Amino acid sequence: MPVYSRTHGVFSWNELITSDLDSAREFYGNLLGWTFMESQTIHGQPYFVALKDETLIAGLMTREGNVPDDTPLCWDPYITVDDIDESARRVAELGGTVELPPTDIPNVGRFCVVRDPQGVSLNLVAYLDKAAE
Template sequence: MTDPSKKHGFFSLNELITTDLEAAKAFYGNLFGWRFAETKTIYGNRYLTAFKDGAFVGGMMLKEGNVPDDVAPCWDPYLSVDDVELSAKQAEELGGEIVLPPTDIPNVGRFCVVKDPQGVSFNLIEHKDQA
């Protein structure tokens, strides 16, 4: 693995949770010159991957149908880990809360959603190509 963003403890992805996917696509696309490809979320809903000069920069999805109602629109960070189950267990032992247990993302890896002891949410991700 040569991509440092896939190493344990590094931020690897930012994902926008929005209430208006087309407006977000237009705003960020025009502001940063991003281009988009469409795929699906783990729930089968529309998902946009964003690229700048051919390089992957992040993702976007609608709040509705993908995240709990109490989650506000936001940029949602992912941190890489070597073993998502082990890291989720360690997060709990350190006072964190597992909001979504380790779950497969087809062709990507496994992730989970965690709240730290102060209530701040983030995602842990074990990339498929780490092995």
């Protein structure tokens, strides 16, 4: 990840939640010149990391098997925080809700899914080895 993505309060990652990984890879690959590297989600489902040249751009995953069935197909942003557990606690204090509590992402860090007081959902993430960047 680029250094700026490790800064508290900065949008640092985007994931596409799609119903068709093959079409999404074809569309974004042809439109934007992205290439893809296959991995897995925390649920063991296929996950593709999009790259532009050698820069990590985004992730792509299916809704099925990864998120609740009523989750809309969308781009799903992540905002970096210094401490995921403290941030999740503060969400509740500030009138939001924690939809998915802090959860480990192997070799990446920890994240949670929250909704603000108006019901807008987003992900908070604290990356591993923040000081090393």
